[in-house]
Every structure is written in C-alpha cells, then in structure tokens.
Amino acid sequence: MTDPAAAQAPTTVLGASTPRTPPARLGVAVVHDLVEAIVTGEVQPGAVLPPEGVLSQTFGVSRTVIRESVKRVEEKGLLTVAQGRGTSVNEASAWNVLDPVVLSALVEHxxxxxxxxxxxxxxxxxxxxxxxxxxxxxxxxxxxxxxxxxxxxxxxxxxxxxxxxxxxxxxxxxxxxxxxxxxxxxxxxxxxxxxxxxxxxxxxxxxxxxxxxxxxxxxxxxxxxxxxxxxxxxxxxxxxxxxxxxxxxxxxx
CATH class of the missing domain: 1.20.120.530 (GntR ligand-binding domain-like)
Structure with a gap:
C-alpha cells in the first residue's frame, strides 16, 4: 500500500525518484537546473552533490554531459570540485552574480x-x-x-x-x-x-x-x-x- 505522505512529498531537482529528460541542448538544461537548485536554496552551501553516476540517472543524461555541466557551474562560482572530496556548493559570496544564468535565476526567484x-x-x-x-x-x-x-x-x-x-x-x-x-x-x-x-x-x-x-x-x-x-x-x-x-x-x- 502506498504511503499517502510519501505520495504527496514534493520532488526536487536532485532528489527526483525517476530520471528526467531535459529538452534539447541537454547540457544547457542541466546547467540551468543545477544553478536554480543552488540559487533557490534547494541545495545549501556546503552540501556535497551526489556522485556523477547518480546525477546521470537523475537527469537522464550521460556522465559526459554531467561532467561538462558541473564544470560550467563551477566556472560560475557556485561549485567547487575537489579530488577525493566530491563537488560541494559554495557560499553565495563566491557566486559570479554577473553571469547571465546566475543573475537570471536570482531575479526569477x-x-x-x-x-x-x-x-x-x-x-x-x-x-x-x-x-x-x-x-x-x-x-x-x-x-x-x-x-x-x-x-x-x-x-x-x-x-x-x-x-x-x-x-x-x-x-x-x-x-x-x-x-x-x-x-x-x-x-x-x-x-x-x-x-x-x-x-x-x-x-x-x-x-x-x-x-x-x-x-x-x-x-x-x-x-x-x-x-x-x-x-x-x-x-x-x-x-x-x-x-x-x-x-x-x-x-x-
């Protein structure tokens, strides 16, 4: 029997139970969703993103797309990729707020x-x-x-x-x-x-x-x-x- 509370629980970009398939230009869509998740506070500063394989399944894209998307978000100042320690979310003071994607997300929300x-x-x-x-x-x-x-x-x-x-x-x-x-x-x-x-x-x-x-x-x-x-x-x-x-x-x- 399905738990009613679980059925009503909202899903999030990084916590979706089923893979999602972004529209065309997959990398752009993944970057947008990662930036939005961070800007809105869905993923808090200091949090570590799930492993590459998990993100690949969540977004329904290849590991290569995930790797390149994470790199672009890192270039915007929202993430830090550290060998052996994973990918962590930076404090807002490190974000490049003049980046068009970051600024658009900030204004939108x-x-x-x-x-x-x-x-x-x-x-x-x-x-x-x-x-x-x-x-x-x-x-x-x-x-x-x-x-x-x-x-x-x-x-x-x-x-x-x-x-x-x-x-x-x-x-x-x-x-x-x-x-x-x-x-x-x-x-x-x-x-x-x-x-x-x-x-x-x-x-x-x-x-x-x-x-x-x-x-x-x-x-x-x-x-x-x-x-x-x-x-x-x-x-x-x-x-x-x-x-x-x-x-x-x-x-x-």
Missing amino acids: DDSLGILDELAVVRGVLEGSMANAAAGRRTAERTAALQHALDHMHETIDDFDAYSQADVDFHFTVMEQSGTRLAPTITRILFDRARESSRFVGAPAAEALRLTLEEHQAVLDAIEAGDAAGAQRAMEHHIAEAWARRRLPTARD
Whole structure:
C-alpha cells in the first residue's frame, strides 16, 4: 500500500525518484537546473552533490554531459570540485552574480524583491558616475544626441513598449558619452537580466511616465550645462525614484 505522505512529498531537482529528460541542448538544461537548485536554496552551501553516476540517472543524461555541466557551474562560482572530496556548493559570496544564468535565476526567484532593490542601488551608483563623466565630455553633437533620445521618449509616451525602449536608448546614450568601458558593460548585464522580470518592468501609469520624462530632462539639463555633480545627482535620483514607483509591495514589506 502506498504511503499517502510519501505520495504527496514534493520532488526536487536532485532528489527526483525517476530520471528526467531535459529538452534539447541537454547540457544547457542541466546547467540551468543545477544553478536554480543552488540559487533557490534547494541545495545549501556546503552540501556535497551526489556522485556523477547518480546525477546521470537523475537527469537522464550521460556522465559526459554531467561532467561538462558541473564544470560550467563551477566556472560560475557556485561549485567547487575537489579530488577525493566530491563537488560541494559554495557560499553565495563566491557566486559570479554577473553571469547571465546566475543573475537570471536570482531575479526569477527574488520573491522579496531584494535582488531588484540592490540592482537599483548599483545602477544608481554606476549610471550616476557615467552621467558625471558625460557632463565632463559634453559637446554640442553629444548634447544633440541626448536631446534626440529624449524627444523620442516624448513622441512614444502613448506606446508603452516603444517608450520603454526609448527610455533604454537615453540611458545607453549617456553611457556611451561617458567614455568609460567597464561601468556600461556591467550596467547592461544587470539591466538586460532585470528586464526579463515583469516585476522589474511593472506597468507604470501615465503620471509615472510623465515624472520619468521630467527626471530625464533634469539629467540632460545638467549634462548640457557641464554640471557633473548635478548630472550624477539627477541620474541617481531618477533611478531610485523610478524603481520606487514601479516596485510592488511584497509579503515581506
């Protein structure tokens, strides 16, 4: 007779009782599931993964696929493979959170919105510094390019998707004009992953879009005036306020 409790017990990625067959590109699917299991806490830091043979049966793939998948997850900082001691899960401080797979998993399972809150802070610091630099490198041509980007936001305010892209274009124009290389790359990675989440994008009302336009205008005005500190403050203020307007309350708030 089947134990009702056992029948209702949830199965996990690493504890499934029957082999599972991932879709095409098996290695990619295994990497995704391993990263998700670690990011969500299904497998805690310090835990040792099952042997290669067990993982092979669990995922329904060859040992070669498992070996290569574990190696890729190790490269993302989530695992440490030690000869004779097995494969252990690392503390979150060792994870490469800029890795697209890791960052996507963090955002996807961010029930408290803590990751998105942190992302807004980091974006504010990075984009504020880039606005500062852009003000110091202003030219008539660059200012005209920013004005063109802002004009496009005005033109598309009644089309949310087009407006959102115009908003992104304005920010990327500031990044390009900053003349820096590392900060734009990091910001783009964070921003691209965050935009995959509906909780990050939200559904701002018309008044919120109008306020966003005003905040972008303040950034442009400061850059055009060569006010580096003012441009930095305006960008930091905009990013913080725009996220506060989009952010939905959670059970933990």
